[in-house]
Amino acid sequence: MRRLEVKSSAGDYxxxxxxxxxxxxxxxxxxxSVLVLTxxxxxxxxxxxxxxxxxLSSLRLITVPTGERSKSLAMAGRVASDLVAAGADRRSLLxxxxxxxxxxxxxxxxxxxxxxxxxxxxxTTVLAQVDSAIGGKTAVNVGANKNLVGTFYAPRLVVSDAxxxxxxxxxxxxxxxxxxxxxxxxxxxxxxxxxEGKLAKLRPDDTALLENLVARAAAIKVDVVTxxxxxxxxxxVLNLGHTxxxxxxxxxxxxxxxxxxxxxxxxxxxxxxxxxxxxLDPAVGKRIAQAVKAVGPLPSLRGIREERVLGLLPRDKKAxxxxxxxxxxxxxxxxxxxxxxxxxxxxxxxxxxQNGEWNG
Amino acid sequence: MRRLEVKSSAGDYxxxxxxxxxxxxxxxxxxxSVLVLTxxxxxxxxxxxxxxxxxLSSLRLITVPTGERSKSLAMAGRVASDLVAAGADRRSLLxxxxxxxxxxxxxxxxxxxxxxxxxxxxxTTVLAQVDSAIGGKTAVNVGANKNLVGTFYAPRLVVSDAxxxxxxxxxxxxxxxxxxxxxxxxxxxxxxxxxEGKLAKLRPDDTALLENLVARAAAIKVDVVTxxxxxxxxxxVLNLGHTxxxxxxxxxxxxxxxxxxxxxxxxxxxxxxxxxxxxLDPAVGKRIAQAVKAVGPLPSLRGIREERVLGLLPRDKKAxxxxxxxxxxxxxxxxxxxxxxxxxxxxxxxxxxQNGEWNG
Numbered sequence: 001m002r003r004l005e006v007k008s009s010a011g012d013y014x015x016x017x018x019x020x021x022x023x024x025x026x027x028x029x030x031x032x033s034v035l036v037l038t039x040x041x042x043x044x045x046x047x048x049x050x051x052x053x054x055x056l057s058s059l060r061l062i063t064v065p066t067g068e069r070s071k072s073l074a075m076a077g078r079v080a081s082d083l084v085a086a087g088a089d090r091r092s093l094l095x096x097x098x099x100x101x102x103x104x105x106x107x108x109x110x111x112x113x114x115x116x117x118x119x120x121x122x123x124t125t126v127l128a129q130v131d132s133a134i135g136g137k138t139a140v141n142v143g144a145n146k147n148l149v150g151t152f153y154a155p156r157l158v159v160s161d162a163x164x165x166x167x168x169x170x171x172x173x174x175x176x177x178x179x180x181x182x183x184x185x186x187x188x189x190x191x192x193x194x195x196e197g198k199l200a201k202l203r204p205d206d207t208a209l210l211e212n213l214v215a216r217a218a219a220i221k222v223d224v225v226t227x228x229x230x231x232x233x234x235x236x237v238l239n240l241g242h243t244x245x246x247x248x249x250x251x252x253x254x255x256x257x258x259x260x261x262x263x264x265x266x267x268x269x270x271x272x273x274x275x276x277x278x279x280l281d282p283a284v285g286k287r288i289a290q291a292v293k294a295v296g297p298l299p300s301l302r303g304i305r306e307e308r309v310l311g312l313l314p315r316d317k318k319a320x321x322x323x324x325x326x327x328x329x330x331x332x333x334x335x336x337x338x339x340x341x342x343x344x345x346x347x348x349x350x351x352x353x354q355n356g357e358w359n360g
Numbered sequence: 361m362r363r364l365e366v367k368s369s370a371g372d373y374x375x376x377x378x379x380x381x382x383x384x385x386x387x388x389x390x391x392x393s394v395l396v397l398t399x400x401x402x403x404x405x406x407x408x409x410x411x412x413x414x415x416l417s418s419l420r421l422i423t424v425p426t427g428e429r430s431k432s433l434a435m436a437g438r439v440a441s442d443l444v445a446a447g448a449d450r451r452s453l454l455x456x457x458x459x460x461x462x463x464x465x466x467x468x469x470x471x472x473x474x475x476x477x478x479x480x481x482x483x484t485t486v487l488a489q490v491d492s493a494i495g496g497k498t499a500v501n502v503g504a505n506k507n508l509v510g511t512f513y514a515p516r517l518v519v520s521d522a523x524x525x526x527x528x529x530x531x532x533x534x535x536x537x538x539x540x541x542x543x544x545x546x547x548x549x550x551x552x553x554x555x556e557g558k559l560a561k562l563r564p565d566d567t568a569l570l571e572n573l574v575a576r577a578a579a580i581k582v583d584v585v586t587x588x589x590x591x592x593x594x595x596x597v598l599n600l601g602h603t604x605x606x607x608x609x610x611x612x613x614x615x616x617x618x619x620x621x622x623x624x625x626x627x628x629x630x631x632x633x634x635x636x637x638x639x640l641d642p643a644v645g646k647r648i649a650q651a652v653k654a655v656g657p658l659p660s661l662r663g664i665r666e667e668r669v670l671g672l673l674p675r676d677k678k679a680x681x682x683x684x685x686x687x688x689x690x691x692x693x694x695x696x697x698x699x700x701x702x703x704x705x706x707x708x709x710x711x712x713x714q715n716g717e718w719n720g
Contacts, residue, residue, distance in 0.1 A: 081508075
């Protein structure tokens with residue numbers, strides 16, 4: 001079991017990673033009631049274990065349908081109504097038990113229900129365990145606008161048990177591995193080297209390996225968000241692969257790629273981009289590309305119009321004028337953030353990866 | 361013009377009261393765009409003045425229908441979508457220009473749009489100017505649950521021009537005067553004495569008098585929220601008249617009373633309650649009752665079932681067990697907060713006021 005400390009202006013909290021992590025929920029005391037937000041299938045598979053380990057005999061359950069559509073204001077309202085019906089008051093505790101959707105929705109509801117109640121993130125996917133459950137960002141979508149509405153609201157605790165990953169579909173596991181790989185590329189050469197040899201063979205029930213992987217990748221996120229809670233600038237490094245990635249997801253209506261898969265393509269593209277603008281040695285670019293490809297097959301980029309993707313590249317919302325801040329790998333374990341990348345280079349990197357002309 | 365300073369953990373801000381207060385918006389600089397959330401009729405009457413005085417030539421307008429139904433998550437989503445369509449980014453400023461509904465909704469949207477943008481409260485009713493626009497509480501309703509979802513989120517500035525009150529219907533003005541009177545009863549005997557002689561004659565276009573009244577009543581709210589931002593205990597005094605008042609509103613489906621009118625009945629009832637439990641001299645109770653009645657006629661209490669109201673009395677959501685914290689006038693200018701009031705006394709006070717047996 002590893003315990004990582006997140007420092008937050010709203011109060012510090014621990015990220016507990018490892019088998020038995022859910023037992024840490026026991027330490028939280030003094031709540032008038034405890035409610036679990038989750039998805040039905042997940043609860044059916046893991047509810048008994050969570051109940052037993054958390055020691056909370058009187059959990060009240062609120063379920064939402066699986067899938068991104070649950071990350072909406074309408075669903076936030078429904079969950080708030082369910083909380084009222086279950087008798088939740090300002091001293092209740094909400095446990096968000098699920099993947100990114102449940103975590104983002106649960107955090108948003110917790111931050112706004114009666115102007116804020118305490119909550120715990122109990123993430124059940126690799127992606128949520130290494131990334132979205134850490135850092136206190138909550139969000140829901142509004143229409144086609146992803147994460148348009150949300151809050152900064154720190155959980156009391158994040159508990160990540162790798163055993164729960166054993167019921168993930170292989171593709172969902174792999175989607176999370178790309179995010180873990182992203183963390184290694186941007187901050188941890190040793191983790192990257194460790195992953196290189198294992199990615200091709202990792203399966204959902206490799207619990208010991210996944211526990212190690214999650215703990216090390218989560219530590220990178222913890223370190224970054226502790227140093228830059230509000231994404232002022234340092235936190236931008238976490239967007240490695242996300243600039244192209246977000247545009248790919250949007251251009252395909254969020255249907256073709258899992259989030260991590262779009263990020264994987266994005267990592268390949270910025271790796272090539274970093275080579276083109278000469279901040280990255282092609283030998284290192286090749287290592288990154290091989291690691292990404294070792295994880296598993298990616299949905300094809302076929303038919304995605306270049307102009308559409310490039311028109312959708314997310315601009316920096318905090319800067320007047322909205323330049324794009326590119327996060328480019330520089331070595332294994334370090335990146336640079338720069339707005340100074342020429343549009344032709346951006347085109348070229350996209351083209352070469354889409355057409356298979358560049359394979360690292 | 362008076363400038364009151366509110367201290368807030370999220371940043372201090374000023375409440376500017378007086379003719380020309382909207383000019384203070386000019387001092388806020390550096391925003392990528394400025395958007396105004398308001399109601400159509402209000403904008404038609406006052407939009408030109410706001411635009412001229414704020415010096416913001418490129419205001420973008422977002423309107424919501426008048427009325428409590430606009431205080432919903434669905435409307436918050438619509439406003440967020442409108443903000444996107446108007447090009448609002450994280451460096452945009454939102455001005456909530458309206459009464460309590462626009463202020464609460466606008467504050468909620470500002471606190472959650474892209475995880476929080478700056479906003480200004482420009483309240484246009486007495487109630488909003490002396491109460492709801494100050495203190496950083498935002499909220500929307502969820503179904504029948506009033507203010508169920510919201511945030512603590514301080515505005516950058518509150519600007520209250522009494523001239524805008526001149527277009528209020530008399531009944532809306534009077535509803536606000538009850539809240540102002542509430543502030544005087546709980547904290548300011550001089551303001552109470554000043555109001556006693558003027559309440560019966562106040563009209564919406566008594567701008568100079570209203571400016572003085574708003575400034576003094578707003579100062580009380582500023583003082584209380586500065587000392588107790590999160591309503592831990594001191595802020596409870598602001599609930600004077602609201603315990604019965606909320607229950608009356610709910611028992612009548614929020615249709616019979618304006619908020620301040622329900623509070624007015626609530627003030628009469630707790631005044632009588634304070635007499636019954638012997639914390640208030642009946643001579644003082646009489647002064648309070650006369651002041652409330654001087655404001656104007658109140659919608660009748662006829663047909664409201666006592667058991668229903670008493671079953672709806674709001675319990676303290678922060679205390680396990682949920683006792684009722686009664687705010688009782690003790691003198692003009694001071695109240696006590698106590699859970700130790702016997703149910704029969706609560707019944708008796710309600711009964712005597714409803715049946716007209718007690719008139720102070």
